[in-house]
Amino acid sequence: MVNELKNENVKATLRFIGVVKKVEEDEAKICLFPQFCPGLKGIEAFSHTIILYWAHLRDSKKERNTLLVFPRRHEVNVETGVFACRSPSRPNPISLCVVELVKVEECILTVRGLDACEGTPIIDVKPYLPRADSISYARVPEWTSRGPPT
Amino acid sequence: MVNELKNENVKATLRFIGVVKKVEEDEAKICLFPQFCPGLKGIEAFSHTIILYWAHLRDSKKERNTLLVFPRRHEVNVETGVFACRSPSRPNPISLCVVELVKVEECILTVRGLDACEGTPIIDVKPYLPRADSISYARVPEWTSRGPPT
Numbered sequence: 001m002v003n004e005l006k007n008e009n010v011k012a013t014l015r016f017i018g019v020v021k022k023v024e025e026d027e028a029k030i031c032l033f034p035q036f037c038p039g040l041k042g043i044e045a046f047s048h049t050i051i052l053y054w055a056h057l058r059d060s061k062k063e064r065n066t067l068l069v070f071p072r073r074h075e076v077n078v079e080t081g082v083f084a085c086r087s088p089s090r091p092n093p094i095s096l097c098v099v100e101l102v103k104v105e106e107c108i109l110t111v112r113g114l115d116a117c118e119g120t121p122i123i124d125v126k127p128y129l130p131r132a133d134s135i136s137y138a139r140v141p142e143w144t145s146r147g148p149p150t
Numbered sequence: 151m152v153n154e155l156k157n158e159n160v161k162a163t164l165r166f167i168g169v170v171k172k173v174e175e176d177e178a179k180i181c182l183f184p185q186f187c188p189g190l191k192g193i194e195a196f197s198h199t200i201i202l203y204w205a206h207l208r209d210s211k212k213e214r215n216t217l218l219v220f221p222r223r224h225e226v227n228v229e230t231g232v233f234a235c236r237s238p239s240r241p242n243p244i245s246l247c248v249v250e251l252v253k254v255e256e257c258i259l260t261v262r263g264l265d266a267c268e269g270t271p272i273i274d275v276k277p278y279l280p281r282a283d284s285i286s287y288a289r290v291p292e293w294t295s296r297g298p299p300t
Contacts, residue, residue, distance in 0.1 A: 010166050010271065011163055011164060011165055011166065012163075012164045012166070012204055012206075012209060012271070012273075013161050013162075013163060013164070014161060014162045014163070014164055014242050015161055015214070015241050015242060016160050016161065016162070017241050017242070036217065036233075036241060038217040038218055038231060039217040039218070039231040039232045039233040039234075039240070039241070040231045040233050040234065041218060041229065041230060041231035041234060042228070042230045042231050042234035042235070042291070043231060043233055043234040045234070045289075045290070045291035046234065046288070046289065046290055046291070047285075047288050047289035047290075048285050048288040048289075049233075050246065052202075052242075052244060052246075054162055056162075059162060064165070067186065067188040067189040068188055068189070068191060078192070079191065080191060080192045081188060081189040081190045081191035081192050081193060082189045083186075083189040083190050083193055083199075083274075083275040083276065083277075084189075084190065084191060084192035084193040084195070084196065084277050085192070085277060086276060086277070086279070090189070090274065091165050091167050091186060091189070091274075092164050092165060092167070092202075092273050092274050094202060094244075094273070094274050096200065096202075096246075096276060097282075098282060098283055098285060121160065121162070123162075123242050123244070124233075124240065124241075124242050124244050125233040126233065126236060126246060127233075127234050127235060127236070127290065127294070128285060128288045128290075129236070129288075129290060129294055129299060129300060130285060130286055130287070130288045130290065131294070131295070131299040132247075132248060132299035132300045133248055133283065133284075133285075134283075134284045134285055134286045134288070135197075135198050135248060135278060135280060135283075135284055136280055136284045136286055137280070138196070138197050138198040138278045138279075138280045138284070139195075139196065139197035139198075140195070140196055140197075140277065140278075140279060140280065141192070141195035141196070144277070144279055144281070145281070149279060149281040149282035150279060150282045
């Protein structure tokens with residue numbers, strides 16, 4: 001299996017499963033395309049979910065070849081690798097937000113805390129599992145404690 | 151921007167940035183392809199990272215059209231939507247693990263807690279930020295408290 005991947009240029013195809021609509025203050029609506037709605041069965045039992053979305057405005061050759069940045073909106077002037085910050089400019093412009101699930105209606109999730117603009121394509125929704133996902137004591141460099149959380 | 155996405159079949163292309171090598175007990179080595187190494191600058195300041203990887207063994211039409219599953223390895227017999235569990239069978243077979251960063255050497259990350267087999271393609275590495283990512287009090291259904299964390 002390792003041998004299959006010797007070619008560094010292997011690629012895969014993403015399907016968009018929905019889109020961000022109506023962003024108001026801290027709340028946003030995520031509308032899944034109808035064919036994906038059955039996949040939400042049982043999600044209302046979770047208070048939080050992880051949203052993976054495609055930072056489509058950064059899906060350009062230039063942004064996808066960016067490997068070093070000055071983290072946006074942070075008072076840091078140290079050049080940082082894109083894998084050591086949450087910059088949307090990165091080889092795969094996938095952004096990740098942990099959001100509070102406010103309401104579930106058919107194909108529409110109302111969520112709180114999504115840092116995405118209207119029109120952003122959604123690529124995955126996962127339940128948030130504190131057992132696996134919550135590491136309150138994780139160590140971070142000092143610069144991440146100022147400015148916005150991501 | 152919303153109008154641009156009316157077509158539900160819009161797609162995007164992922165580039166693999168590395169591969170999982172040498173999985174031993176709880177530790178694994180993630181080898182980034184050389185051209186992506188500069189993106190790791192500064193990552194050693196974080197104790198934990200989020201690894202996004204491509205569950206390539208599930209990258210088939212059948213698995214990508216799966217929307218309902220019986221969560222694997224869990225004693226639950228309730229049919230659950232793939233967006234309400236962490237099944238690798240889903241429209242985009244992206245898996246997510248929060249891992250402990252044990253060591254960083256050039257292009258190689260040694261991590262603890264990665265639930266992926268050797269040869270799995272890596273698509274992103276993000277720093278774990280407790281401010282944004284740790285929700286210790288998140289509510290989950292009872293079935294998630296038994297069996298493996300994801």
